Amino acid sequence: MNSVIYFRDVSFKYSNSEQFALKDINLNINKGEFVLITGPSGCGKSTLCRIINGLIPHFYGGTLTGEAIVLGYDVSRTPTYVLARYVGMVFQNPENQLFLSSVEKELAFGLENLSIPKPEIEKRVQEVAQLMNIETLLDKAPYELSGGQQQKVAIASVLVMYPKILVLDEPTSNLDPRSAMEIIDLIFRLNKKFGITVIIIEHRLELVLEKTTRLIFINKGRIIYDGDPRKILKKEDIDELEFYLPKSVKLYRDLKRIGIELPDVPLSPSELATVLRGELKRRRLLK
Amino acid sequence: MSTSLLRGFVYKRKSSVLHRLDPRTKAIILISAVALIFTSVKVSFLLLLLFVSMFLAYVGRVLREWLHSLKSVFLFSIFIFVMNYLTVYNDKLLYSLLMALRFILLTSFFSIFFLTTNPDDFAQALLKVGVPYEYTLTFTMAIRFVPTLARDIQLIIDSQRSRGLELEKGNIITKVKNYIPILIPLMILEIRRSIMIAEALEARAFGAVRKRTFYRELHLSRIDIIIMTCTLVTVALILLLKPQWF
Ligand SMILES: Nc1ncnc2c1ncn2[C@@H]1O[C@H](COP(=O)(O)OP(=O)(O)O)[C@@H](O)[C@H]1O
Ligand SMILES: [Mg+2]
Numbered sequence: 001m002n003s004v005i006y007f008r009d010v011s012f013k014y015s016n017s018e019q020f021a022l023k024d025i026n027l028n029i030n031k032g033e034f035v036l037i038t039g040p041s042g043c044g045k046s047t048l049c050r051i052i053n054g055l056i057p058h059f060y061g062g063t064l065t066g067e068a069i070v071l072g073y074d075v076s077r078t079p080t081y082v083l084a085r086y087v088g089m090v091f092q093n094p095e096n097q098l099f100l101s102s103v104e105k106e107l108a109f110g111l112e113n114l115s116i117p118k119p120e121i122e123k124r125v126q127e128v129a130q131l132m133n134i135e136t137l138l139d140k141a142p143y144e145l146s147g148g149q150q151q152k153v154a155i156a157s158v159l160v161m162y163p164k165i166l167v168l169d170e171p172t173s174n175l176d177p178r179s180a181m182e183i184i185d186l187i188f189r190l191n192k193k194f195g196i197t198v199i200i201i202e203h204r205l206e207l208v209l210e211k212t213t214r215l216i217f218i219n220k221g222r223i224i225y226d227g228d229p230r231k232i233l234k235k236e237d238i239d240e241l242e243f244y245l246p247k248s249v250k251l252y253r254d255l256k257r258i259g260i261e262l263p264d265v266p267l268s269p270s271e272l273a274t275v276l277r278g279e280l281k282r283r284r285l286l287k
Numbered sequence: 288m289s290t291s292l293l294r295g296f297v298y299k300r301k302s303s304v305l306h307r308l309d310p311r312t313k314a315i316i317l318i319s320a321v322a323l324i325f326t327s328v329k330v331s332f333l334l335l336l337l338f339v340s341m342f343l344a345y346v347g348r349v350l351r352e353w354l355h356s357l358k359s360v361f362l363f364s365i366f367i368f369v370m371n372y373l374t375v376y377n378d379k380l381l382y383s384l385l386m387a388l389r390f391i392l393l394t395s396f397f398s399i400f401f402l403t404t405n406p407d408d409f410a411q412a413l414l415k416v417g418v419p420y421e422y423t424l425t426f427t428m429a430i431r432f433v434p435t436l437a438r439d440i441q442l443i444i445d446s447q448r449s450r451g452l453e454l455e456k457g458n459i460i461t462k463v464k465n466y467i468p469i470l471i472p473l474m475i476l477e478i479r480r481s482i483m484i485a486e487a488l489e490a491r492a493f494g495a496v497r498k499r500t501f502y503r504e505l506h507l508s509r510i511d512i513i514i515m516t517c518t519l520v521t522v523a524l525i526l527l528l529k530p531q532w533f
Contacts (some may be wrong), residue, residue, distance in 0.1 A: 096492075100428075101407045109491055113496070114492050157491065
């Protein structure tokens with residue numbers, strides 16, 4: 001079976017809340033997918049992430065109904081520390097997920113908790129530090145690092161556990177555009193190279209859209225769209241997703257509205273350039 | 288005053304013999320010093336100890352910070368001297384001098400200990416002497432988040448000031464009241480932060496197994512053993528023989 005995440009009719013209500021944070025979620029994510037989740041603040045994106053690694057219902061109280069299966073584990077019966085081994089979770093604010101006094105200790109922490117033998121920890125720490133290009137930072141204190149470096153360390157600190165799924169909850173929202181791009185590229189490489197399933201929450205679609213195979217748009221606790229971004233973005237009416245579109249997609253849609261239909265939705269400026277060139281050639285305006 | 292006093296106690300990452308010693312060795316030196324400080328009745332011997340601590344501060348390359356901590360408690364030690372002088376009847380001068388000196392010496396040795404001991408190593412040493420990991424981790428994290436907390440406080444003060452809050456206005460009671468708009472948001476912010484930290488801890492499999500691995504453990508080196516033994520033997524001899532000059 002290729003499915004790594006399977007949700008059937010999942011709804012969740014926080015214990016101190018009247019409303020459902022998530023309602024009737026049906027979801028099937030296969031191994032190796034690169035899934036982009038977006039939607040307005042408070043729509044339930046973080047809540048969804050918390051279900052995937054068991055923070056809901058084990059850390060946050062509330063009522064979880066339906067069936068949530070992650071890598072064959074029933075989430076409501078599996079404690080977070082078991083799922084933590086397979087689901088690497090990276091949060092929005094790197095500062096709050098780095099609590100030790102050196103990067104090296106930070107990387108070793110998860111493995112220590114899993115009681116992995118020392119030589120193996122040593123091997124993995126070196127390996128992941130190299131992979132993430134942070135070998136020179138190993139002796140540094142995390143709070144001395146820049147935001148981008150901190151986020152790299154945060155990702156590295158879960159990668160050492162060799163997770164099968166990487167869940168990133170707005171990992172770039174505290175970063176400058178350049179570090180954000182770097183982090184996204186890194187995540188994409190991990191996905192390609194190791195086949196890690198990636199679930200990323202991101203508001204700035206232009207950073208990620210080009211790389212994703214799947215776009216999920218959530219609003220008010222419900223999944224509104226789920227599928228190939230190129231197909232979704234071709235639709236006439238796409239509700240509030242309209243506000244999230246990168247410039248290239250907006251241009252595509254504006255052109256279409258005035259009767260010029262390009263053959264494909266360009267997900268980035270460079271795709272737009274390619275599509276435009278093709279179109280101009282086709283219309284014999286360009287050799 | 289409080290932050291400046293802190294400067295004489297906050298760990299400075301440097302490379303020195305003292306920094307490399309095991310915290311347990313430094314703890315033995317500290318405890319020995321404390322024992323001598325409280326049992327000696329000679330001003331000259333206490334002055335010698337002060338000289339020893341200055342030597343240690345020099346070896347540990349923290350002379351400036353050490354001096355700073357002494358400077359910041361100097362006034363208080365004069366206060367101790369005066370209070371003792373006014374309340375004691377026999378040997379007024381000697382006794383008051385001893386008390387003031389003891390206070391300075393305690394500050395001196397503790398300051399050197401904390402200036403040269405990585406809080407992490409200190410936590411590890413606590414672990415080694417049987418303190419459970421949950422507690423030592425809490426200790427490490429508390430120290431780690433001090434700068435973050437300081438920044439949060441500044442952030443809130445600045446944003447409340449920009450809304451017109453005046454902290455320095457009024458008498459003592461209004462001044463205390465002025466801090467309420469700082470404290471409430473601070474508490475909310477830190478509670479939220481602590482939830483996020485707890486979440487991140489969970490996500491890194493904290494508490495997964497009873498017996499976790501300790502990746503970097505402290506090991507007593509030969510130098511540690513030698514220094515520990517020398518210190519203990521010397522102090523034991525002094526305390527047992529009680530020579531004239533002690
Ligand atoms: N710990 C909590 N307790 C109660 N309600 C919460 C909690 N966390 C989030 N919520 C509520 O659940 C809804 C979804 O929140 P969240 O998943 O954080 O949204 P998003 O990540 O998309 O911004 C919001 O209405 C929010 O107010
Ligand atoms: Mg969120």
